[in-house]
Amino acid sequence: MTERKTWHVSGYFGLLFIALLVALTIYSFVQERFVLGVLLAVAAFLLLTSITVIQPNQSNVVTFFGKYLGTVRKDGIWIVVPFSSRKKLSLRVRNFNSAKLKVNDIDGNPIEIAAVVVFRVIDTAKAMFDVDNYEQFVEIQSETALRHVASKYPYDNLDGGGYSLRGNTEEVAAELAKELQSRLSVAGVEVIEARLTHLAYSTEIASAMLQRQQAAAIISAREKIVEGAVGMVQMAIAQLERNGLALDEERKAAMVNNLMVAIVSDRGAQPVVNSGSLY
Template sequence: MSQIQEQNAWKTNGFLFLLIDLLLLAGSLYSFAVSNIPLAVIGVILFIFVGFGFLVVQPNQGYVLTFFGKYIGSVREDGFYWVNPLATKKKISLRVRNFNSEKIKVNDAEGNPIEIGAVVVWRVIDSAKAVLDMEDVEEFVDIQSETAIRSIASRYPYDSHDKDIESLQGNPDEVSHAMQYELQERLKIAGVEILEARISHLAYAPEIAQAMLRRQQAQAIIAARQKIVEGAMGMVTTVLKDLEAQGVVDLDEERKASMANNLLVALVSDSGTTPVINTGSLYT
């Protein structure tokens, strides 16, 4: 693995050398005027040589400098500079960029085929690695992002009614953090920082979409029924305890069972019911 790390390149005020360059040009013209051709030629050569060293850096832009094949540093601060005229200058953007992945078909943790896509927000933080270690940093981010999305999608189920099991649909924040960490680990060799990674598209694959929709509906009904029954049982228990505590009725075990059954029917039934509730006799 390459050991290249970004470092600051030598640079100086560009306006100072612009003044020197203009003086060289003026001296060359004067030499031509007085017919001192050798001095004029030297002046022109120096004027051109100095001109190769000027560098204008825009905000959120950087230049990677190499000198005869060796990395000599980067210039990241915006401004007008003069650098080694013989250095090769490679420009790179340091701006924040978005990558919107294609919809990828992959199997989730339960083996169900799903379609998933993500938005990745990234930027270059090490210009040397991004330029000198990568053939094309944008293509590298593209390929590694797709690989990370596939990896994350295969670790989670599409959906889960169990609160202890994280899912792609039910825990978007946790999945986003996991995806961001996965991407950062894969892309740090490219000098890239991942600012955010979020799922932008999530759906079952078309061939199983209808079947999974029916399964989801069935699971939702079962979960809702379970909650209703749990709540109804609590209500029935409270009612029976209150009746006994207040001395409204005196129920034997058989009548308690009958009353509990009728109350549960009334509370749990989808449609209106008119159960007969046997409370026993008020007189013994």
């Protein structure tokens, strides 16, 4: 099914014409022209059944004895085909908040994830006739797409390579919106935006994963400290040699050891002063 326009004329002219028919009907009965009066009354009734009112950003899907005639999108009062069935369909932008879903990421870790989907109907014929209930269809397909996208990435990429759900929210949201659009196009729905609203480890592994993240952060910080300490020691030895202070390999090793301990240690270094020997 594809949306198309249907025949419609301004309802104001229709109301004036109905008022004229009613006046002529009354005049016919007064003049005792009953046949003409009945025909005029029937014509007024037919026009009265064809009047429809459409609110802004709404549409009327018009069917006539089971056949789709078309859609009226313009707001206002209109006259359409008499005895036709009109079903209102909103064209406004709407939100769908998914429930918190429990999904396994690509590493098999159970996580909790939820998203909000912003959408609107762009093809009323598909939304009305190609799916049974397009709103329910949007909900089910949104949760299905969210599960599929969440299972393709790890929650967090500790080694820094590739995408992750926590570290690449923009990319994940773009892929989720793309997959949703491919699933919902059959229902005549346009996905405007899709965003993650909740992302966390499941309760049974949250504590262990927190310890893992803390350990990874400590290791990363230690690597930076050691890297900086090595550079500082190299600069210190080079500076001493440029100043003419020559150190043998043993003293150089002792100096490197002392400097590394002083720089890398969590606590402040406490120097030990050698006061000499009694003998």
